[in-house]
Amino acid sequence: MRSFRLLAAATLLAAPFATPISADDHGNSAPDPTLFTGADLFGLTVGADPQISPDGRQIAYVRRTNDIMTDKAVSSIWLVDVASGNETPLVTGEGTHVSPRWSPDGSRLAYISTQSGGGPELHVRWMDSGVSANITALPESPSGISWSPDGSQIAYTARVPGEGLTLGKAPAKPEGAEWGKPLQIIDRVTYRIDGGTYLKPGTTQLFIVSATGGAPRQLTFGEYSNGGAVEWSPDGKALYFSANRNENWELEAYGTEIYRLDIASGDLAQLTTRDGEDRSPQVSPDGRQIAYLGFDDMGNAFDQTNLYVMNADGSGSRQLAVDFDRGFDGLEWTDAGLFASYESEGEHRVARISSSGEVSELAPRLGSTYYALPYTGGEWSVS
Numbered sequence: 127m128r129s130f131r132l133l134a135a136a137t138l139l140a141a142p143f144a145t146p147i148s149a150d151d152h153g154n155s156a157p158d159p160t161l162f163t164g165a166d167l168f169g170l171t172v173g174a175d176p177q178i179s180p181d182g183r184q185i186a187y188v189r190r191t192n193d194i195m196t197d198k199a200v201s202s203i204w205l206v207d208v209a210s211g212n213e214t215p216l217v218t219g220e221g222t223h224v225s226p227r228w229s230p231d232g233s234r235l236a237y238i239s240t241q242s243g244g245g246p247e248l249h250v251r252w253m254d255s256g257v258s259a260n261i262t263a264l265p266e267s268p269s270g271i272s273w274s275p276d277g278s279q280i281a282y283t284a285r286v287p288g289e290g291l292t293l294g295k296a297p298a299k300p301e302g303a304e305w306g307k308p309l310q311i312i313d314r315v316t317y318r319i320d321g322g323t324y325l326k327p328g329t330t331q332l333f334i335v336s337a338t339g340g341a342p343r344q345l346t347f348g349e350y351s352n353g354g355a356v357e358w359s360p361d362g363k364a365l366y367f368s369a370n371r372n373e374n375w376e377l378e379a380y381g382t383e384i385y386r387l388d389i390a391s392g393d394l395a396q397l398t399t400r401d402g403e404d405r406s407p408q409v410s411p412d413g414r415q416i417a418y419l420g421f422d423d424m425g426n427a428f429d430q431t432n433l434y435v436m437n438a439d440g441s442g443s444r445q446l447a448v449d450f451d452r453g454f455d456g457l458e459w460t461d462a463g464l465f466a467s468y469e470s471e472g473e474h475r476v477a478r479i480s481s482s483g484e485v486s487e488l489a490p491r492l493g494s495t496y497y498a499l500p501y502t503g504g505e506w507s508v509s
Contacts, residue, residue, distance in 0.1 A: 168194040174495040175225065178509035179232045183208055185507070186216065186226035186235060190495075203237055217258070222246065225269070229277045234337070236271055236280055248282065250337060261339035266328075272356045273337070281334045281356045281365055286344070290327035315376040332356060332367060334389065345387055346394075350375045354382075354405055359438075360413040364388050366397075368405035368418075380423045384416070386438075397440030402429070408459040414438055417446075417464055419454055431455060433466055433479065446483040458508050465508050467492065474504040 172190040179185070185206040193200050203217040203226050217223040221240035228235055235251045242249075242260045246267035251258040261280075262268065268282040291313040299305055310324070318324045330351040335342040345365070346352045352369040359366070370381040380403040386395045397416070398404040402423035407416050416436055421429040430453040436443035447454075456467040464479045465488075474492035477485045492504025 168192045172495050175505050176507045177226050177228055178208075178507045179228050180230060180509065181232055182509040186228065188224050188226065203235075217241070217249075217251070225271055227271050227273060229273050229337070230275055231277060234277070236273065236337070238268055238271065248280065248335065250280075259339065261337065262335055262342060264342070268333075270354065270356050272358060274334075274358055275360055275362045278337055279334050279362075280337050281332065281358065283330050283332055283353055283356065285326065285328045286331050287326065288328040288349075332365065332387070334365075345389070345392060352385075355407070357407050357409055359386075359409055360411065363390065366407040366409060366416065368407065371396075380421075384418055384440075386440075395440070397436065398443070403431070404434075406457050408457045408464070409438070410459055410464075411461050417457055417459055419457060433457070446479055447485050448483060450483075450485050455503075456506070458506075460508050462508055467504070467506060469502050472502060474502045476506055 168191075170192065174188045174190060176185055176187040185208060187204055187206065189202050189204045191200050191202075192198070201222050201224050202215060202219075203223045205214045205216045206212070207214075216226075216235075217237060217239060219241060223237060223239040223241065225238045226235055227237065233253055235253060237249055237251070238246050239249050240246050241258075245264070247260050247264060248262040248268050248271065249258050249260050264284060265287065266285040268284045270281075270283040272281045273279075274281070291311045293309075293311060296308060312324075314325070314327075316325065329349060330353045331347065332345040332352050333342040334345060346369075348371065350369065350371050352367060352371070354368045357366040358364070365387045366384060367387070368382045368384050370378055370383070371385075372378060372381055375381060382403050382405050383396055383398045383400070384404050384407050386397055387393070388395075398418070398420070400420055400422060402421050404418055404420035406419045408418070409416055414437065416438055418434055418436070419431050420434060421431050423429065430451075433446045433454045434443055435446055452468040452470050454466045454468050458465045464481075465476055466479050467474060467476045469475075474494070475487055476490055476492065477487045479485055490506070492502075492506060494501055494503045495505060496503070
């Protein structure tokens with residue numbers, strides 16, 4: 127049996143609870159160290175998105191703090207030495223630095239950053255030299271970055287701008303006039319995100335780009351979004367992803383299916399056909415099977431998300447862990463085995479899943495990286 131390490135991201139309290147005012151024995155006001163207030167939020171540090179290096183010796187993670195001067199979250203990338211526990215800042219400074227992803231041989235680290243001075247771009251850092259390069263010049267922020275098995279390319283998703291609905295044309299503005307912002311017309315079902323802002327017109331599409339830079343190649347097209355995690359086949363010839371590519375995709379929140387995209391030809395093959403959600407594909411190390419999450423949409427307010435496995439061509443689908451009465455929400459399939467996360471009794475846990483569906487719960491308990499929201503959850507990585 128192969129050995130493995132699993133890391134769970136957790137919230138770290140970097141400052142003691144403090145600040146409410148009480149009176150001491152002499153009647154003087156003094157902070158009460160036992161209570162927590164809003165001001166203490168600026169003393170919290172959150173460790174998120176842990177990524178174990180291929181050799182298991184280092185962990186790259188996103189460290190989030192809150193800047194009291196700007197009232198904004200600040201994200202940087204840090205490195206942890208597993209043997210000693212020592213931490214080293216890797217990508218810091220002004221701007222946002224997120225989504226560290228190791229190359230398959232561990233010699234490079236891809237990440238998304240605004241360090242070039244513009245919007246978020248895809249960067250690659252050569253770990254031996256410590257030199258980073260901006261390998262894209264994108265109009266929109268990339269996400270879901272994933273290295274090809276040979277380390278030569280990086281897949282990602284990004285929004286392709288679209289044309290919003292317009293009603294007529296505004297009159298010509300006189301020279302020197304200062305008008306208000308133009309009228310915003312919303313005709314999309316999903317037009318803003320929780321905790322975010324209004325969404326711009328457009329769709330999410332898949333791209334690949336050389337890991338040494340160059341012009342990206344768009345792989346998906348059409349008036350529907352293709353999002354979620356991007357998974358490479360072990361031979362590097364195909365990508366797997368989930369999307370709702372139906373005409374009424376905006377009205378079908380749980381209508382996603384899993385697709386295989388041939389990189390050379392651009393051909394798409396739909397691998398699932400369920401009336402419900404199928405997502406989060408994970409390919410087995412030998413490339414013969416795909417694990418994924420999904421459920422049958424029965425019209426309920428809630429349906430438990432189950433774990434399935436199918437052949438790489440979409441045939442032979444079967445449910446794993448049939449008797450497990452918890453819904454799965456994350457997957458990772460490596461040489462160490464198939465792992466899945468779930469919520470149980472108010473905690474977020476990770477288990478190893480055998481080919482027969484046996485669930486072996488592991489020790490780590492995951493902490494939510496969103497301490498301002500009353501949810502469980504957490505992020506984890508397997509080497």
